[in-house]
Amino acid sequence: MKKHTLALGVSIALLSTYSQAQTSSEKEIWGGLFGEYYSVYPEKFEPNTAYDSGMGWGGEIGMKLTPDWGFRFEVAKLDLEAERGSGSITGERIGVDALYFINQSNYYIFGGLKNQRLDESYRMADLGLGAHWQLSDKWKIISEIAGYYDFGQGNPEYSAKLGVAYSFGKTGGQRVNKDSDNDGVIDQRDLCPNTAFGATVDVDGCALKATDSDKDGVIDAKDQCANTPMNDKVDANGCSIFTEESKTMSLKILFDNNSSKLKNIDSASVQEFVDFMRRYGSTDAVIEGYASAPGTEQYNMKLSVERAEAVRQYLVEQYNIDSARLEAVGYGETKLLDKANTREAHQKNRRIEAYVTATVKIAVSK
Template identity: 95%
Template structure:
């Protein structure tokens, strides 16, 4: 009576699981063939004959109702060798198991009821561990170890199974491979669920040791600027932090009285000015021409413009500076440096001044 009650309980549990899974789109059906090593309790049969172990083969049909639960029906043929006496004994095993897939992975715990028929029928319960090793979307290898308990004799028995299974398809709609922790490994294959978002994981979904190749304090998985200089301060993305600074370069050239011809040019200062223009290629320069006080305002204004244009053209011709980056402006005698009516003052006022300012980014040090 107890045996029938237990069998009924297992059946009700399986039917309940199947009923709760009807709304799921993750049901999978598979069929498989297997071989197994079976170790029988030595004193199970008649006193003068003991059977040690043997081989078996069989088949199973299973259904995965949800990512967590499934069941299977199994039939096996057994061939046991005698340990004492002679000969062997053959028989069958038939039964049903419930399967719980650990963390929705390919590893599972199973348990159920079996009827074993050798010299007589034996009612047994089994409990074991197994794994489905995916070869492709359809094919997988089955490995299991199990222990059996004989309700009549109270004897323990054991088996190890190796087989191959084929997935016939899915029921209830298209199966969606879920990736709950968004680590790129689907839940069915993820051995480390709930890994932190953004963490780098291996093929089993487990976090790899965080690396920081450029040692800027931001791990490679989040570093958007690899190989930043060691001394640079970086932001949350691993990129160097810059501050903006203004750099100014000036150029001064003097002229003879009533002349716009260039002479006695300081090549060093001109080269520094040109180098600055080339380094900061987005900058523009204003070339300002000036005259001394002697002469009319109109004459001095025209002379200062000629001087500015002469310097502009010199920079274009000799140094290939883009003319669009140079603006020539004349101020005549409106901005005298020295208002004295002396030769030295007039010489100082006959001049060219050129100014260029660039806003550059300077890396902030740690």
Template identity: 40%
Template sequence: MHTQLRLSSLCVAFLAAGACAQDTLPGPAYDSWLGIYASKYNADSEKTSPSGVYQSGIERGIEYGFRMDNKWGGRFEYSNLKLDYRQSTSQPEDQGQMFGADALYFPGNGDTFFFAGLRRQHLQDHYTLGDVGVGRHWEMADNLRFITEAGMFHDFSNNTNDFRVKAGIAFTFGSRSAAPAVVGDADNDGVNNNLDQCPGTPAGAQVDSRGCELDSDNDGVTNQYDQCPNTPPNTRVDETGCPIQEVGDADNDGVKDDRDQCADTPANDKVDADGCTIFTEKEVSHTIRVPFAHNSSVIQDPDSQDIRNFVKFIKRYGKTSVVIEGHASEPGDDDYNMMLSEKRANAFKELLVSRYGIDESRLQAKGFGETQLLDTSNTLEAHKKNRRIYIKVTETVKRRAKK
């Protein structure tokens, strides 16, 4: 059943190839060719070897072909053939070489051909095959062809039929027999097609001896469209052939004045596509801890350098809100320690307002009692460390990006 289907497909391919061969050039298109190819090789379901039953595989090879006259030619092939096993007792695949020679017939002296010949396969066993098929050399360039081919291989050893589909590239040698050239003037510019280096020039355009439009001032715009003839050499022109007015960059920021939306940006500022300064955000912060004596909410050194540095920071960043956290050590009643921590926070808040002039609306005092101990070792040193207020102020500010 499979063999009959393959034979039917091959006959259809023969008929199609004969139809394609009608539109061809007279005389051999080339004398010989050297090609490389790859194939999908389908083995007959009953093709066997000492290790099992073959299935399908891949073939890669080279070929040399030649034309003896307008219709007849020949070729030789050498390839590496790798076949998978449908069923195997020892290995998944078999690999070897295949040699072949074919006679080729080119109906109508075209690029389509029929072939028939002999093949010899050297796999785990040796097989002799006869082959028939159809192919075509598709022209890609003067000396380059794309190969397509379909063929059937009858294995005389197993009395089976294999099928191959092939594609490759061929480099051709020898010159085509050219048909007599018909000389005309397709674009009606007065220069014949065989001399016209600029086909398709617009109607009415002035052309030179090569059939190309004249550009008297060599500015890249032909005379037909040049609204400013005789522009000086090397002058930049627009599509009408007129000089382009140069646009300056007054603030030297790399953005031309006609696109600069922020003129006079500082010299070292990095700018965006509109010529405006790019700002980056940076987080700044300041932290302070103020210790207290045992059972006291009195600030021991209200003029300390730490406090003055903190005041300087929150005055510089005047939009920040400040949370003053009061804390107590572990000894004592929980409620009493909470009250004491609130007194400490409020004492520092009052200091910032009365002595340093900080706006009270920016300040919030909050007591935490003994709930956030820094040191839980229950020693005198630990109690001293835990009696404190703690403040951290953070602000995100914008700064100019520098080049």
């Protein structure tokens, strides 16, 4: 055991010197001490005294060759308790492991070959899971569980380990994925360092010639709205800028004296009004009925309502406009267009007026 301890100490010293000399290396070197719980196969020593489990301690020196792979050399001293009665047996274990770091993280799978010496020597293979828990840039905790297979007897054994390690050298770990110009290509592969911020680059880190297919002033790489109209003003994402405007359509129909029947309707005006309502399907129209001054106020109010309702029914039945979108209201003689007591004035006042307003988005021109 003294020879193995001496070998471990020499290895640590040599690897520490190596880590200081290799200033451009991307390797990480660590050394650590650990304690472990070890469970031995109960019938391993038959017909002699059977031993069960016990504690151990030891040290390791390891090197991370790449972000994925590493190896380590390990020496441990074991102290196993007798399964029945008193007594114990001491021994040692020495070997090497390959470590695979899962997704380049601090969690790893390891496996290797070990030589265990208790009452005699045993050749073993091990396989386990472990983790390095970083305390600081230099210090970390090591935790592992492992299974062992004895090639001679074919017996399984197990251990759980907890220790602490110190990194002697980690030269270059921060430079592995460094991207000085922030173009998405790491420095080791960047053939065009210091490209302008925000520039689109190829796999070698060199700026691509910017293209603007729809000529809106925003390059294709950043254009979220391709093929915008040539005359539209666009935002930083290449999308048309809109403003809201109100559009209103009106309809006017005249009636005979004392009548709410429709006749001599200007079908073109009605069709234009209907087309507007169909184009803007979320709009509602108000149909206002009016009467001329002759007659009582109560009668004229009733007549104006009938005129508004007549137009409402006409739009529903002849043009299939949803009745819920049409409101008929009567105002009687309260809103005369012409207050003169003449035939022409009375004709102007016998009417309905319908209005519908839509709020629409209009693209802003350059």
